[in-house]
Amino acid sequence: MTPAPLVALVGNPNAGKSALFNALTGARQKVGNYPGVTVERHSGRLALDDGRPVELVDLPGTYSLDPASADERVTCDVVTGRGGYERLPDAIVIVVDAANLDNHLRFALQLLALGLPVVVALNMIDLAERDGLTLDAAVLERELGVPVIPTVAVRRRGLDDLRAALTGIVGGSAVRHLPPSDGVVEDIVTLQRRARTIAHAAVVAETPGRRWGHMLDSVALHPVFGPLLLLALLFVMFQAVFAWSEAPIGWIEDGFKLLEAGVAGLMPDGVLRSLITDGLIAGVGAVIVFLPQILILFLFILVLEATGYMVRAAFLMDRMMARVGLSGRAFIPLLSSFACAVPGIMATRTIDDEKDRLTTILIAPLMTCSARLPVYTIIIGAFIPDRTIGGWIGLQGLVLLGLYVMGILGAFVAALLLRRTVTKGASSGFMMEMPKYQLPLWRDVALGLWTRTVIFLKRAGTIIALTTVVLWALLSFPKPPAGSGISPVDYSVAGRIAGGLETVVRPIGFNRDIALALIPAMAAREVAVAAIGTVYAIDDPEAEGGQKAITENLRNRWSLPTALAFLMWFVFAPQCISTIAVTRRETNGWRWPAFMVGYLFAAAYIMAGITYWLAVAVGL
């Protein structure tokens, strides 16, 4: 069987390729309003008008066929048939931003020189009109010699015409050959001048459109108000994580209580019931209650990404980043690492300079990811009083913000040290296109939240459930002799292992419960909460489960310095298998992930120790 024809979507960054890909294939690739959302090749299926299937690939945006960064290399390799991609595309769809033809046509001209069958999607034609720009697609068609279809991918406009045009060119013409010069036929400046001439010819009317984007920028990029706005946005985000999540957390807890009571009523008391109620329900339930908080955090980050504010934040942060040897560009992967370090580390592919990129990968785990939220929240909830300062600032939210700031400061110090030692080199500078502001499309935001919910529940159902059950088993056996008065946890296998580990972590104020939680939390940070939940459920089987019980136990068993040291440990400790795995993949070997794990554990141990002893010294 011959494979389906291959069609590639190519174009400048932020031209709307992924939105078009989703619209054509019904896929759910992440879209966002900043250059560099897509860093990998994604493929999907599309049926042409005559019923033929086509494999459509979405590629990272690039400015030319002379790749500067890892994500751009992927695109160049695909369209030139190099780099292990077995076949050349049968056709390409060049996606250009209608409002920015001067620039996007230059790359289009370079792509046309490849000699492949081409359709041009004149995308975001609505935004060009909003900008006061009226274009004539027929002029472009004549100048470029290929079909030009006006589209608005996010509103599904122009898709039928695009599909019809594709049907016309796929497999229609004879196989073409690449020009011998490998594609780069003219220098950039010459192409750019030709692009400007063509773009000029295509403009029917140009009125000075509404400049509200510039008005927004005069606040967002203001030397004083800009940084204040960024700080305020982050502040509101962390307050909301607590304030908005209270009610839904209550519903989830009630649900789990009902479930636990239901199971307990159905099953006789015994090992199996203990496994299900103390192990699975107590453990997994302790983690799932954090779904609302994680979704609130993601909501904020998705909206920031969709509006185009991300690049403004990078602009504001550039000077600070330059001080530690990085650039504002590194700020975008770092900010998305607040959600999860795995996509954050993938997003570093947009950084041109290898040393810059490696440094960013190494510090990304210090950005407080959403998996830390359960750990932070439960400890903060137990030890930090729920009151307000000055009438409206929640103390708990403030402490949470402090932990995020701690991670950021840690990352800055780490970057500073790394750039002077292991990743020494000149900074690659900061030069970046700033996208137009757009209102977020709620469909995309909802899709992003749904995707995250599925990922989270899958984690809870697999890795977290599994480690919890294993931990439950290790905690439950062997049982202490009846009437001996020994704690069942201390007597168990896990208790004895933890006893050994405890001697290592005692100097930094950690107790047996923490030692027990740290090992399974290597798999994923949230497991620490599940583990603590399981420990207390087994230690005190009569007690009612749920977050309240965990909180009560924590208050009775942990001192405040211990709790603070535990929080500080989680700011630094690299406890996430997925992050280590993606670092290995992105750095092609074990050397850098090993280094990362080593330096982060050392930092965690030292910082937790300092916190503990300081807290003890001041009498907390």
Added chain:
Amino acid sequence: MATMIDSLVTFPRHQRATVASIDWDRLAVPEARRLRELGFDEGVGVEVLHRARLGSGPIACRIGRMTVALRRTVAAAISVSVRS
């Protein structure tokens, strides 16, 4: 036409200008290529929109219909003249 040649770093904001010359030799190779890719070229219209902070920090400028952020070290290599 009265011309006033100035660097993009110090050129007044919100005033239409034309790129008079770019001192490519002052730029690192990847920087120079990026700058070309973003459309910087002699004779192109440009306007300084924002400066992050007085003294240092990047500059946002409009080039064509695009807004581009760049650092002052790069902007210093770009000479502009007032558009009549």
